[in-house]
Amino acid sequence: xxxxxxxxxxxxxxxxxxxxxxxxxxxxxxxxxxxxxxxxxxxxxxxxxxxxxxxxxxxxxxxxxxxxxxxxxxxxxxxxxxxxxxxxxxxxxxxxxxxxxxxxxxxxxxxxxx
Amino acid sequence: xxxxxxxxxxxxxxxxxxxxxxxxxxxxxxxxxxxxxxxxxxxxxxxxxxxxxxxxxxxxxxxxxxxxxxxxxxxxxxxxxxxxxxxxxxxxxxxxxxxxxxxxxxxxxxxxxxxxxxxxxxxxxxxxxxxxxxxxxxxxxxxxxxxxxxxxxxxxxxxxxxxxxxxxxxxxxxxxxxxxxxxxxxxxxxxxxx
Numbered sequence: 001x002x003x004x005x006x007x008x009x010x011x012x013x014x015x016x017x018x019x020x021x022x023x024x025x026x027x028x029x030x031x032x033x034x035x036x037x038x039x040x041x042x043x044x045x046x047x048x049x050x051x052x053x054x055x056x057x058x059x060x061x062x063x064x065x066x067x068x069x070x071x072x073x074x075x076x077x078x079x080x081x082x083x084x085x086x087x088x089x090x091x092x093x094x095x096x097x098x099x100x101x102x103x104x105x106x107x108x109x110x111x112x113x114x
Numbered sequence: 115x116x117x118x119x120x121x122x123x124x125x126x127x128x129x130x131x132x133x134x135x136x137x138x139x140x141x142x143x144x145x146x147x148x149x150x151x152x153x154x155x156x157x158x159x160x161x162x163x164x165x166x167x168x169x170x171x172x173x174x175x176x177x178x179x180x181x182x183x184x185x186x187x188x189x190x191x192x193x194x195x196x197x198x199x200x201x202x203x204x205x206x207x208x209x210x211x212x213x214x215x216x217x218x219x220x221x222x223x224x225x226x227x228x229x230x231x232x233x234x235x236x237x238x239x240x241x242x243x244x245x246x247x248x249x250x251x252x253x254x255x256x257x258x259x260x261x262x263x264x265x266x267x268x269x270x271x272x273x274x275x276x277x278x279x280x281x282x283x284x285x286x287x288x289x290x291x292x293x294x295x296x297x298x299x300x301x302x303x304x305x306x307x308x
Binding site for chain 2: 059068070073074075078082099100101102103104105106107109
């Protein structure tokens with residue numbers, strides 16, 4: 001059942017973003033004080049995700065840690081994350097999603113040689 | 115500090131400078147309080163015209179000190195903050211920006227450099243220009259290593275890993291080798307393999 005998000009609830013939006021990022025293999029949001037982005041409210045903080053509202057549009061910035069192998073690349077992983085996040089948000093709220101900025105904070109390379 | 119805070123700080127410094135100047139001018143007898151303010155407000159500053167000896171020097175000394183401090187702070191605030199980029203742009207389109215932190219790119223390059231025989235330590239700086247990415251690699255190598263053969267290997271590996279994973283052109287790779295350790299700012303070669 002789809003949960004309806006009020007237009008002001010950035011907490012749920014940020015958590016939805018984190019959830020959708022975790023569904024993309026080999027990616028995760030950057031957590032902890034090292035993160036440049038976070039969404040903060042009274043008594044809570046979601047690291048690695050920033051939710052901006054511009055008029056009726058939701059803009060999102062995500063900071064990721066990715067693990068890549070020789071068959072993947074940062075643009076490809078980022079595109080998958082964007083698609084996943086956009087789909088997740090649009091399934092929860094009618095608000096249009098504007099830009100989704102992605103910052104790769106750390107890259108791990110798997111054992112496979114380049 | 116955002117622009118609003120900086121404007122507030124600059125306004126505060128200007129107020130400090132104006133206050134110090136006013137007190138100095140009145141104390142030194144160059145400006146009469148009656149000229150500055152209408153009665154009865156000028157009486158606030160009248161005691162400054164009646165200072166003598168140690169008190170006069172104390173007031174003048176403190177005001178000169180605060181004035182000089184204000185001037186220094188004013189110029190420091192006017193100097194533009196360093197706009198050094200902390201990330202390279204991987205892709206930019208209508209959907210948003212994709213950027214990679216400089217440290218993540220440096221780690222990728224250092225990891226590749228460390229795979230070349232003879233490289234002990236590596237420190238890389240990354241610069242972005244409109245035509246692509248420039249890499250500057252400082253390498254600490256073994257005494258037996260030949261810079262002529264090692265350099266091209268590092269260049270090739272660094273170019274390949276950056277272009278493969280970031281999808282950006284590498285337009286310049288500068289290699290600097292030395293046998294001494296790289297020092298405090300170096301990044302030790304460390305395979306970041308899972």
